[in-house]
Amino acid sequence: xxxxxxxxxxxxxxxxxxxxxxxxxxxxxxxxxxxxxxxxxxxxxxxxxxxxxxxxxxxxxxxxxxxxxxxxxxxxxxxxxxxxxxxxxxxxxxxxxxxxxxxxxxxxxxxxxxxxxxxxxxxxxxxxxxxxxxxxxxxxxxxxxxxxxxxxxxxxxxxxxxxxxxxxxxxxxxxxxxxxxxxxxxxxxxxxxxxxxxxxxxxxxxxxxxxxxxxxxxxxxxxxxxxxxxxxxxxxxxxxxxxxxxxxxxxxxxxxxxxxxxxxxxxxxxxxxxxxxxxxxxxxxxxxxxxxxxxxxxxxxxxxxxxxxxxxxxxxxxxxxxxxxxxxxxxxxxxxxxxxxxxxxxxxxxxxxxxxxxxxxxxxxxxxxxxxxxxxxxxxxxxxxxxxxxxxxxxxxxxxxxxxxxxxxxxxxxxxxxxxxxxxxxxxxxxxxxxxxxxxxxxxxxxxxxxxxxxxxxxxxxxxxxxxxxxxxxxxxxxx
Numbered sequence: 036x037x038x039x040x041x042x043x044x045x046x047x048x049x050x051x052x053x054x055x056x057x058x059x060x061x062x063x064x065x066x067x068x069x070x071x072x073x074x075x076x077x078x079x080x081x082x083x084x085x086x087x088x089x090x091x092x093x094x095x096x097x098x099x100x101x102x103x104x105x106x107x108x109x110x111x112x113x114x115x116x117x118x119x120x121x122x123x124x125x126x127x128x129x130x131x132x133x134x135x136x137x138x139x140x141x142x143x144x145x146x147x148x149x150x151x152x153x154x155x156x157x158x159x160x161x162x163x164x165x166x167x168x169x170x171x172x173x174x175x176x177x178x179x180x181x182x183x184x185x186x187x188x189x190x191x192x193x194x195x196x197x198x199x200x201x202x203x204x205x206x207x208x209x210x211x212x213x214x215x216x217x218x219x220x221x222x223x224x225x226x227x228x229x230x231x232x233x234x235x236x237x238x239x240x241x242x243x244x245x246x247x248x249x250x251x252x253x254x255x256x257x258x259x260x261x262x263x264x265x266x267x268x269x270x271x272x273x274x275x276x277x278x279x280x281x282x283x284x285x286x287x288x289x290x291x292x293x294x295x296x297x298x299x300x301x302x303x304x305x306x307x308x309x310x311x312x313x314x315x316x317x318x319x320x321x322x323x324x325x326x327x328x329x330x331x332x333x334x335x336x337x338x339x340x341x342x343x344x345x346x347x348x349x350x351x352x353x354x355x356x357x358x359x360x361x362x363x364x365x366x367x368x369x370x371x372x373x374x375x376x377x378x379x380x381x382x383x384x385x386x387x388x389x390x391x392x393x394x395x396x397x398x399x400x401x402x403x404x405x406x407x408x409x410x411x412x413x414x415x416x417x418x419x420x421x422x423x424x425x426x427x428x429x430x431x432x433x434x435x436x437x438x439x440x441x442x443x444x445x446x447x448x449x450x451x452x453x454x455x456x457x458x459x460x461x462x463x464x465x466x467x468x469x470x471x472x473x474x475x476x477x478x479x480x481x482x483x484x485x486x487x488x489x490x491x492x493x494x495x496x497x498x499x500x501x502x503x504x505x506x507x508x509x510x511x512x513x514x515x
Contacts, residue, residue, distance in 0.1 A: 039163055042081040047071050053114075057083070060130040061112050069136070070126075073334035077145050080117040082163060086110025091138045091175070091190075092129040094209025099181045111137060115162050116145070124169040125160055134176035139335065140169045146336045147512035151327050153287030153336070154269050155508050156198035170508070172271075172286050174335035181212055185228035185282040187331040188273045189236055192284060192367060195271055204240060214239055230275055230363050233282070242367040245375060249362045256321075257377075259341050259358060263288060263320035264376045265366055268405040269506030274328070275363035281332075285364070287507055289325035289338055293449045300398045300445050314388055319402040319441075319448070326358060371462050372405065372436055378465045379403060379438045383457060387442075394476040395455045396444035402453075402502070403440050405461055408433035410505050418501035423494045424475065427482055433472060436461040439503060442476075452499040 089111045100107040112128040123145045127137035173194040197205030234244040272285040415428045442455035458473040473482045480491040
């Protein structure tokens with residue numbers, strides 16, 4: 036029989052009640068302190084079930100813990116987290132040596148310290164016979180000897196894609212650990228993974244990975260813009276901090292600063308460090324001050340500043356933790372994606388400098404991201420008001436994935452509207468001189484007819500369209 040107990044949280048010290056009935060092999064004072072710190076009074080009830088057969092722990096049990104002289108339990112505890120009648124997900128407690136918290140699915144609003152835009156999937160849980168749904172990004176602590184921070188980042192990335200896309204496998208931690216290639220060292224105890232090992236593992240699961248390295252000659256802001264653009268594309272990035280030998284999964288970004296006007300933006304355009312190639316163009320990523328990461332050293336959805344200049348005077352500074360310290364990141368591209376962000380950026384900015392789309396605002400804010408053509412077409416039927424544009428987009432033949440460039444005035448960017456649009460073939464070569472599939476400003480529409488870019492007639496005035504939002508979900512946060 037499964038034992039089910041309820042622990043009510045009226046004050047933070049009530050978490051200590053877990054120590055009275057959960058086995059010492061599955062919980063310790065450090066685990067309780069984590070629950071106090073991160074959950075606190077944001078929840079008021081825990082439903083605890085035992086034994087729980089957790090597939091990720093069992094997958095490592097059979098390839099690692101079953102070989103040990105000391106006996107390890109197969110069963111885990113599962114803590115279902117509630118706030119009144121609202122279900123926020125679950126935390127698994129496993130009988131591992133140091134870090135006890137295993138597979139964890141928690142709704143972002145429970146843990147965020149700001150409004151945020153995140154990648155997430157819908158996962159199911161059985162709560163004492165009732166089916167429940169959780170929106171989340173998977174997380175767990177590393178197991179130290181068999182899995183490290185890099186394993187966890189890989190696992191959470193693959194679990195996210197396996198949930199979102201039917202053509203990707205929903206892999207367990209044990210399967211990931213078993214597939215990592217070690218040429219000159221043993222698999223366990225594992226001392227960490229190299230960037231190449233991370234990339235190789237993703238390629239085994241049909242990703243076409245790209246490794247980016249921040250070298251001394253690279254523009255730091257351009258590097259951050261690239262990271263944020265891939266985040267806006269709904270692609271979780273595995274960030275590597277070489278100095279601290281640590282890996283995190285970058286899964287979203289924080290609030291967007293919209294406290295500016297035309298005059299302020301024109302002033303920014305005069306500053307070399309803001310304007311793109313000394314133009315009237317500013318990237319939308321300039322107004323994002325933080326990213327959200329899943330780090331196995333902390334509970335999920337941790338806010339991390341983009342650079343030290345973005346910190347407020349009262350914010351605590353951790354000089355060893357931030358995007359400034361991410362010197363490598365691995366992008367899990369879909370197999371048919373070829374042209375990269377930097378190539379798209381250069382093509383588009385040069386195209387706009389030549390004034391190829393004449394009826395656009397100045398200054399202009401660019402938002403660059405990648406998405407599926409099916410998703411974009413579906414959203415366009417709602418976002419577009421011009422019937423002729425809807426007709427063109429709905430009937431255009433597109434590759435599975437496309438790069439989208441939204442161009443907005445300051446006024447429209449603040450209210451989520453777009454003045455101009457460019458669509459680029461994500462499968463094209465970086466040497467392709469005409470990667471365009473579609474483009475429009477307030478008076479002109481051009482689209483690819485299968486052979487070349489042609490101008491559409493009888494479109495008339497093209498009103499601003501709604502900003503595309505499908506790659507990331509917006510989440511608020513629960514105050515204690």
